[in-house]
Amino acid sequence: MSIPIDAEAMRCYGAAARAGPIARPERGDGTTAGRAAGTAAVSGEHSGPGKGAHMRIVAVHDGILPISSSIRNAWIDFNQMDCSIVAVVSDVVRDHKPLVGYGFNSNGRYGQQDILRRRMIPRLLAAAPGDLLDETGENLDPTKAWDVMMTNEKPGGHGERSVAVGVLDMALFDLAAKIASVPLARLVADRYGDGTPDARVAVYAAGGYYQPNKGVRELQDEMQGFLDAGYVRVKIKIGGAPLADDLARIEAVLHVLGGNGDALAVDANGRFDLDTALEYANALEPYGLAWYEEPSDPLDYATHAEIAARYRGALATGENLFSHQDARNLVRYGNVRSDRDIFQFDPALSYGLVEYRRTLAMLGEHGITPQRCIPHGGHQFAVHLAAALHLGGNESYPNEFFPAGGFADNAVIDNGLLALSSTPGIGIEEKAELYRAMRALHD
Amino acid sequence: MSIPIDAEAMRCYGAAARAGPIARPERGDGTTAGRAAGTAAVSGEHSGPGKGAHMRIVAVHDGILPISSSIRNAWIDFNQMDCSIVAVVSDVVRDHKPLVGYGFNSNGRYGQQDILRRRMIPRLLAAAPGDLLDETGENLDPTKAWDVMMTNEKPGGHGERSVAVGVLDMALFDLAAKIASVPLARLVADRYGDGTPDARVAVYAAGGYYQPNKGVRELQDEMQGFLDAGYVRVKIKIGGAPLADDLARIEAVLHVLGGNGDALAVDANGRFDLDTALEYANALEPYGLAWYEEPSDPLDYATHAEIAARYRGALATGENLFSHQDARNLVRYGNVRSDRDIFQFDPALSYGLVEYRRTLAMLGEHGITPQRCIPHGGHQFAVHLAAALHLGGNESYPNEFFPAGGFADNAVIDNGLLALSSTPGIGIEEKAELYRAMRALHD
Incomplete structure (x- = not known):
């Protein structure tokens, strides 16, 4: 292609x-x-x-x-x-x-x-x-x-x-x-970490978008494809359909996942007002999902706090907060729970690794470990940061955002884990189409 | 020119x-x-x-x-x-x-x-x-x-x-x-206001920047020039020099203003940490200034709240908050005081009047009247909004940001008030150099 x-x-x-x-x-x-x-x-x-x-x-x-x-x-x-x-x-x-x-x-x-x-x-x-x-x-x-x-x-x-x-x-x-x-993970671990990057990073497969002519059966096929590709955790969108339809979609996916709620996350993309977010929260709680993502506007920390006070499962957010100051406001005012919630700040949208390290330091001051961070975006850069700084994992979009997103062309996901390559740098040279686009910039 | x-x-x-x-x-x-x-x-x-x-x-x-x-x-x-x-x-x-x-x-x-x-x-x-x-x-x-x-x-x-x-x-x-x-103020007052735009808008002269070879005497001359031009309130920068130097600058300007602290505002442009902000606050309080502007990072609401708890004078902020959600967080978490503080959201940087009306509505829900709003920027657009929606006034940069900033070429400031023109629209046609640039886009 x-x-x-x-x-x-x-x-x-x-x-x-x-x-x-x-x-x-x-x-x-x-x-x-x-x-x-x-x-x-x-x-x-x-x-x-x-x-x-x-x-x-x-x-x-x-x-x-x-x-x-x-x-x-x-x-x-x-x-x-x-x-x-x-x-x-x-x-x-x-x-x-x-x-x-x-x-x-x-x-x-x-x-x-x-x-x-x-x-x-x-x-x-x-x-x-x-x-x-x-x-x-x-x-x-x-x-x-x-x-x-x-x-x-x-x-x-x-x-x-x-x-x-x-x-x-x-x-x-x-x-x-x-x-x-050296691979970027090594450089970052040496300069800013403990010198010992993880050899593998947990990645989960994000998909389950709403698409024309995509029914529950097609959604199940998509999720089965993720499992066949080596993933053990998947994520689907919610909020683009009525609650009852979304619950049917969730139950259909859980069927593919053998009923394991911890293998499924759901993402509302910041769409809900408080009442809708709580309506979903109540309906979602019994499933014991991995997390309930971005229920409300990313800057509406008060609404997030109210949801966190009512929903006992993990909440995830942060992909639409682009500075350590914004992240700090989430932590100060969002009633986040350091024992379960997930922070998805995406360094490639948020002033890069330099700012991401400020965000991690701020989280640490509030008792939140890097393990609670799973960056948004599904790109190679965040994989290196996850390995170097011992983050909780990384997103993956197996079927989307080609050619910029995704990992090396020959990457293998095994039991939900992605092994880091030893190529110097990020490894963009191992993604043929992206590398071709990059080389066209300067060759 | x-x-x-x-x-x-x-x-x-x-x-x-x-x-x-x-x-x-x-x-x-x-x-x-x-x-x-x-x-x-x-x-x-x-x-x-x-x-x-x-x-x-x-x-x-x-x-x-x-x-x-x-x-x-x-x-x-x-x-x-x-x-x-x-x-x-x-x-x-x-x-x-x-x-x-x-x-x-x-x-x-x-x-x-x-x-x-x-x-x-x-x-x-x-x-x-x-x-x-x-x-x-x-x-x-x-x-x-x-x-x-x-x-x-x-x-x-x-x-x-x-x-x-x-x-x-x-x-x-x-x-x-x-x-x-109709002039924009009339359109906005009819569509969104009480149908009665103010005939004049209070404007204050912002200047007092740090510049090479600009000493206290030149600062005083600049301020006297503002008074001579019809302004009754002026603003100068602080935080770009040591506190003692800034206090000397403030006292020199107050001398020009006849000792009237209410005729002078000072602006730190978000530079201070909490300790420095409080040090300035303590030093500024006796002067009874019109306001102390943006002492801390615009997104650090907690620091702003601490300053507001200690500084009895008016605080002003908002020029670096660009949505009603960000403005709402300031109001929720910044310990703002509806009886004195000033809100400077600039509609020309913040999604325009459509969003500005959302911000005004949010402020109203928190008991903050339009009178407390004095937009940043010193441009004609905000003058119309100030007149139509009965804001507290508008900024003016008599010597800066030419040709986009400023008011009609023949505008007269009398006792700190700017009279609105009857030209249809904003009145950019009354600013010859800006109008020339605009016409060059499409002629």
């Missing part, structure tokens, strides 16, 4: 920046002149900045990638969904090629080219090398790059911008791990 | 949409074919859709407008700030020209071309006319247009997107008022 990446929307930053349709030369894009893509000195195997020299970012390319789908949840239709992709080209050469870091954003929030092109990428390229590097000068410190990207950004308003920064943060970490010649 | 609007960044939606650098024809932009700019039947004076016919939007044009400035607050430098501008062209003809609605976004959050071009504008143009119109079919109902623009948008994450929607909401209301041949 060929992915129609949008060639017209592709863009290189570097010396070519002045020519672009949105670039504003008067705003200083010219500071990047001379760092054009392809000007990196490609000479020698495993050459690099050398002793005492600093590695440099020589170009950042971006594009839009459709992740279209016919699916629909209780809130939106995904048939026009897309994401941003970026390639950060360094002057570090291995096997006669410059190392390149790749990033993309997770599903649900669209690509963010304008914020990338007019704010984040120019700031990165205008930075002095020392403002982006670790103490050795031979590798990136994405924490420092984060501060550079957020220069002249006001506080609050965490959405969209958080996606753009997340895309670049992912690419910078991919590049940093490639420079270190 | 000539404003360098970015011609390369200008864009027309209509039949030309397929040709653009970011447009994705496969996403349905082609639904607008045949509605190109200039195809409106320009015939006859004051012609319109006619009895039984529906008015239509025939094109939406957008561009980027620099609002550069050398100013700096406690958080960011504004020297690369810009905003989006849009022109919504209708098929309603008056004086042989189609009526056009104009919108722009307020300062501080940059232009939002990508969200406009790939999400909001295509949805508006793809809508059936009936999905945008009031019951007469002869004018727009921006409330319905809001739902169209927010189709396939997930809940939460209110930032950037809120700016894009705000720009279009402003243009739609400008156009609706022009179709009704």
Whole structure:
């Protein structure tokens, strides 16, 4: 299958920046002149900045990638969904090629080219090398790059911008791990964790969307397919149909799951008001489900708190909170329960790993362990973070959001566990179609 | 003075949409074919859709407008700030020209071309006319247009997107008022208010930024200039200098103000942690200032609540909260005091008037009157809303954010009051440089 990446929307930053349709030369894009893509000195195997020299970012390319789908949840239709992709080209050469870091954003929030092109990428390229590097000068410190990207950004308003920064943060970490010649999980465990990444990560299969002509039988077939593929826990949507219909769907899926409620999660995508959320809560409780996800508006912490006071099972939320400040408000005001609830903040939509670590630290101050975190999105980046930081697992969309979402093409799920690969970086090179789109940005 | 609007960044939606650098024809932009700019039947004076016919939007044009400035607050430098501008062209003809609605976004959050071009504008143009119109079919109902623009948008994450929607909401209301041949304040008062807009709106002069080579004497001169221009209340920044220096600045300004603390507000731009905020609070309290603005992170309601428990004067905040849900969290958790505190939500950054009315309704449920609202931004749109909905006033930046910010070129401030003009719509036609930029979008 060929992915129609949008060639017209592709863009290189570097010396070519002045020519672009949105670039504003008067705003200083010219500071990047001379760092054009392809000007990196490609000479020698495993050459690099050398002793005492600093590695440099020589170009950042971006594009839009459709992740279209016919699916629909209780809130939106995904048939026009897309994401941003970026390639950060360094002057570090291995096997006669410059190392390149790749990033993309997770599903649900669209690509963010304008914020990338007019704010984040120019700031990165205008930075002095020392403002982006670790103490050795031979590798990136994405924490420092984060501060550079957020220069002249006001506080609050965490959405969209958080996606753009997340895309670049992912690419910078991919590049940093490639420079270190280790999988990202190893780099993150060494820099920020206990040095011992998990070898496998628990993943659950998210699906069960509402689709035209999809009845209970087709839903059961979809779930059986997940089990056949090696998953042991699945998730379906609720709230896009009347309660009675949703309960019939749940019971049909539980039949496929051998009646094991803990193998099924349900997701309302923030659609319910308090009364409806409680009506569902009462109906769901006897099933003993793995969790009841996003019953109410993600920012309506008071309603979430009331649901948590009434529903004894686990609640899950967080995929639509994009900063540690928003996450902190959930914890402060949402009546979350550290012994059961699930936190689904998605680093690829939320200012990246740099911000995710702030969120984990905040959770820790409130007695909530990383084990309670299962990121939204079903992407490779979060798998590495889950392994490195001992999160509770990761989402997976086996049938959706191709080609950005999902894991390596040859990934095997065994008893609900995904083994990490040993490829340096995130492993986007192991997803042929996504890698093809990424390479088209800079080749 | 000539404003360098970015011609390369200008864009027309209509039949030309397929040709653009970011447009994705496969996403349905082609639904607008045949509605190109200039195809409106320009015939006859004051012609319109006619009895039984529906008015239509025939094109939406957008561009980027620099609002550069050398100013700096406690958080960011504004020297690369810009905003989006849009022109919504209708098929309603008056004086042989189609009526056009104009919108722009307020300062501080940059232009939002990508969200406009790939999400909001295509949805508006793809809508059936009936999905945008009031019951007469002869004018727009921006409330319905809001739902169209927010189709396939997930809940939460209110930032950037809120700016894009705000720009279009402003243009739609400008156009609706022009179709009704009334100033926007009259339209809003008739549709949503008590039918009696205020003739004048209290405005205060915001300035007092930190700038290179700007000492206390220059600060005093700036403030005296505001008084000479007819203002009676001024605002200066704090938090960009040590407390002792800021107190010296405050006392110098109070000297210009004849010692009247109520004539001076101070703004920390969300910079302080709790300890610093309280240190300032203790030092500020004896001055009896008009208000102490945004002492802490806009989403850190708990810190705001602690400050409110200790500071007896008025606190002001809200310019960095972009939805009624975020505003509601401030009210729920921020220990706000309905008898003194000031709410500065900026409709031009926050999904427009449609959302602002939700916020006002929420405030009312908590016993907070419109009189407590003084919007951020210093733009004409908010002046009309202030007059129509009896807000407490409006900000003004006499020396900044030209040409988007500010009021009519011939506006007179008398005893701190700005008289509304009788021009149909917002009155952007009375700001020559802004109007020139707007006309360049579609002429």
